[in-house]
Amino acid sequence: MQKISKLFATVFYVGFVPVAPGTVASLLGVLLYLAVRNHPALYFSLTAILLAVGFWSSTVAEKNFSKKDPREIVIDEFSSVLLIYLFIPFSLKFLIIGFLLFRFFDIVKIPPIKKLEALPGGLGIMLDDIAAAVLANLILQVIRLF
Numbered sequence: 001m002q003k004i005s006k007l008f009a010t011v012f013y014v015g016f017v018p019v020a021p022g023t024v025a026s027l028l029g030v031l032l033y034l035a036v037r038n039h040p041a042l043y044f045s046l047t048a049i050l051l052a053v054g055f056w057s058s059t060v061a062e063k064n065f066s067k068k069d070p071r072e073i074v075i076d077e078f079s080s081v082l083l084i085y086l087f088i089p090f091s092l093k094f095l096i097i098g099f100l101l102f103r104f105f106d107i108v109k110i111p112p113i114k115k116l117e118a119l120p121g122g123l124g125i126m127l128d129d130i131a132a133a134v135l136a137n138l139i140l141q142v143i144r145l146f
Helices: 002-009 021-036 040-065 075-084 092-108 113-117 121-145
Strands: none
Touching (some): 002 040, 021 040, 021 075, 021 092, 040 075, 075 092, 092 121, 113 121
């Protein structure tokens, strides 16, 4: 189980890239979004599955790495990207703005996102990125209205 959790938590070892592994995983998440965006049932089910796998694998993998929220765990960025574009019509503008907003909120961790990161195990690893993605989505929804 430890090897499987590490495989998923690092998104098939993407988490070990030497520079900006979270950004690389986020970009892969965007590619996944582009692949599934026209298939709503697949999009919704894959989002739910990846988030569930993220909670499980990040909890187990964090124990194996023996440190809080190690940078190698990138399933949180990868899976949360799908939430950015939920119910947002596709456009290159929304794709880029959503990605940039997500990375900004994930890196800066404005309150209350910072508090979520402090939660134990996979909860803290996953929930701060989920919150960053939801916040990016809400801003995209407002932009869309105007």
